[in-house]
Amino acid sequence: MSMGHLAVIRVKLGKWNGMESDQSSRIFQVRVMSAVGKSTNIFWQECSVGKLDRQKLLKQKGCVVWITGLSGSGKSTLACTLSRELYSKGKLSYILDGDNVRHGLNKDLGFKAEDRAENIRRVGEVAKLFADAGLICIASLISPYRKDRDACRALLPDSNFIEVFMNMPLAVCEARDSKGLYKLARAGKIKGFTGIDDPYEPPLNCEIEIQEKGSVCPTPGDMAGEVVSYLEEKGYLQP
Numbered sequence: 132m133s134m135g136h137l138a139v140i141r142v143k144l145g146k147w148n149g150m151e152s153d154q155s156s157r158i159f160q161v162r163v164m165s166a167v168g169k170s171t172n173i174f175w176q177e178c179s180v181g182k183l184d185r186q187k188l189l190k191q192k193g194c195v196v197w198i199t200g201l202s203g204s205g206k207s208t209l210a211c212t213l214s215r216e217l218y219s220k221g222k223l224s225y226i227l228d229g230d231n232v233r234h235g236l237n238k239d240l241g242f243k244a245e246d247r248a249e250n251i252r253r254v255g256e257v258a259k260l261f262a263d264a265g266l267i268c269i270a271s272l273i274s275p276y277r278k279d280r281d282a283c284r285a286l287l288p289d290s291n292f293i294e295v296f297m298n299m300p301l302a303v304c305e306a307r308d309s310k311g312l313y314k315l316a317r318a319g320k321i322k323g324f325t326g327i328d329d330p331y332e333p334p335l336n337c338e339i340e341i342q343e344k345g346s347v348c349p350t351p352g353d354m355a356g357e358v359v360s361y362l363e364e365k366g367y368l369q370p
């Protein structure tokens with residue numbers, strides 16, 4: 132038995148020292164003490180309301196839509212358009228945007244490789260909780276390193292992590308430069324800017340790739356439509 136994961140065993144009937152009993156169902160629980168990371172002497176707490184119950188209530192399935200790409204590639208635009216489109220269909224989503232999360236939960240992190248890794252790890256854990264809550268969690272971060280994104284994927288049952296790669300050429304992102312950051316990076320005023328002097332590792336097996344057709348970028352509505360079609364096809368928008 133993995134000490135990190137399986138913390139509660141349910142046994143039908145029988146008496147056993149050290150077990151708690153639920154009189155009505157005659158189901159007994161063994162509470163297993165675990166050590167996870169630096170936490171010792173901890174117990175997993177079960178609740179009778181589970182993910183399936185919440186999904187039934189919300190009439191949808193919890194999952195993570197993870198949008199990755201360069202600054203200016205359209206991550207936030209897709210996230211917002213998708214959230215609005217889902218809302219209009221009566222589906223509940225929540226956006227975890229890198230820029231926003233760095234205003235609170237991750238305000239102690241910068242842009243060194245280890246800070247970016249910790250940024251992605253924390254958002255991956257929070258996204259997992261949102262998916263467990265039954266929501267369609269839209270994570271929108273540069274998330275430049277493949278191994279960090281793959282670690283987030285590994286937190287969830289495989290099909291519940293939908294990686295969307297904003298495959299926009301650097302030249303397009305730089306020409307947009309809506310925040311003026313590329314200009315500062317080119318002038319050497321920002322060091323370690325993704326795509327300029329810091330790496331971006333494209334996904335090898337993403338579920339959805341958004342790219343130009345010819346040299347025309349799909350509209351925000353088209354990009355969101357592609358993700359909604361995927362979610363519909365895979366049954367995420369049903370109980």
Ligand SMILES: Nc1ncnc2c1ncn2[C@@H]1O[C@H](COP(=O)(O)OS(=O)(=O)O)[C@@H](OP(=O)(O)O)[C@H]1O
Binds near residue numbers: 229230250251273
């Ligand atoms: N050095 C450097 N490199 C890249 N981006 C930078 C940097 N410094 C600040 N910014 C701004 O921070 C936003 C990216 O934050 P993320 O949390 O998504 O980044 S990461 O996933 O940890 O790499 C990013 O927002 P987006 O443009 O929405 O991607 C930038 O506005």
Ligand SMILES: Nc1ncnc2c1ncn2[C@@H]1O[C@H](COP(=O)(O)OP(=O)(O)O)[C@@H](O)[C@H]1O
Binds near residue numbers: 351354
């Ligand atoms: N599909 C698109 N077509 C045209 N312009 C877009 C599209 N998506 C985003 N943009 C524009 O590009 C800029 C950067 O988009 P944004 O969503 O902020 O990117 P990111 O979150 O990846 O940094 C914004 O000015 C936005 O309006």
